[in-house]
Amino acid sequence: MRILFIGDLVGRPGRSIVKDLLPQIRKDEDVDLVIASADNLAGGRGATRGTINETRDAGVDFFTGGDHIFHHREFEQDIEDLPIVRPANYPGDAPGVGYAVIDLGSKGSVLLINLMGRTAFGGPQAYLEDPFTRAAEILEEFSSEEDLIRLVDFHAEATSEKKALGFYLDGRVDGVFGTHTHVPTCDARILPLGTAYVTDVGMSGNIESVLGVKKDIIIELFLTARLQKFEWENTGTKAFRSVLLNTDSNHIKRLDFEK
Numbered sequence: 001m002r003i004l005f006i007g008d009l010v011g012r013p014g015r016s017i018v019k020d021l022l023p024q025i026r027k028d029e030d031v032d033l034v035i036a037s038a039d040n041l042a043g044g045r046g047a048t049r050g051t052i053n054e055t056r057d058a059g060v061d062f063f064t065g066g067d068h069i070f071h072h073r074e075f076e077q078d079i080e081d082l083p084i085v086r087p088a089n090y091p092g093d094a095p096g097v098g099y100a101v102i103d104l105g106s107k108g109s110v111l112l113i114n115l116m117g118r119t120a121f122g123g124p125q126a127y128l129e130d131p132f133t134r135a136a137e138i139l140e141e142f143s144s145e146e147d148l149i150r151l152v153d154f155h156a157e158a159t160s161e162k163k164a165l166g167f168y169l170d171g172r173v174d175g176v177f178g179t180h181t182h183v184p185t186c187d188a189r190i191l192p193l194g195t196a197y198v199t200d201v202g203m204s205g206n207i208e209s210v211l212g213v214k215k216d217i218i219i220e221l222f223l224t225a226r227l228q229k230f231e232w233e234n235t236g237t238k239a240f241r242s243v244l245l246n247t248d249s250n251h252i253k254r255l256d257f258e259k
């Protein structure tokens with residue numbers, strides 16, 4: 001199976017470059033399944049039913065979330081019937097599901113797990129459950145299903161936590177893809193026991209910005225040490241950042257475009 005994983009898809013520029021490029025990439029690379037992080041899909045924070053559906057029309061089949069996924073309050077209801085997983089290590093009964101099996105008929109089935117890191121995040125991430133233990137628990141549930149392709153989106157800030165989870169799950173899942181930092185890393189590779197891994201897929205969105213936000217606002221923040229109101233950059237060069245995993249040949253490669 002050929003699976004394309006797109007990193008944090010940020011706001012209007014992210015949706016626009018995906019609409020522009022994804023239909024051709026799907027054809028050229030003979031992609032069976034496209035997954036994207038919807039954590040910044042709507043207005044730079046969170047997702048909405050409308051932006052999810054708009055992105056599905058462009059060719060994304062399934063979505064993942066992260067620290068912003070419940071930014072738009074109505075999404076706590078909307079998440080229930082949309083093709084999306086949110087971090088599985090939220091404590092208690094968070095809306096939505098943390099993992100899902102995507103059935104692709106004769107091509108096979110994919111278990112998609114979303115987890116969030118706890119290291120170097122400044123907010124409520126401190127109250128999340130341990131993502132390592134949560135991953136092991138979920139994999140245990142599916143231990144008898146040998147043919148299942150197993151993928152993890154690890155939405156985390158610290159590269160150390162991401163690398164550690166990659167090695168922890170090496171040989172137990174087909175892919176561990178990092179998201180959240182918005183900056184792509186050039187370390188896509190197969191780990192020693194066979195798991196495809198990348199520390200961060202990177203953001204699809206405007207790259208003449210600081211992680212999607214107008215650069216002058218963030219420079220001002222660092223100069224004054226005072227919180228500024230964020231505005232998202234909508235003009236300038238856009239990037240499309242993704243990785244393509246071929247589970248038959250066990251090969252991962254980066255697919256990056258700028259426009």
Ligand SMILES: [Fe+2]
Nearest residue numbers: 008039040180
């Ligand atoms: Fe993000």
Ligand SMILES: [Fe+2]
Nearest residue numbers: 039066067180
């Ligand atoms: Fe995030």
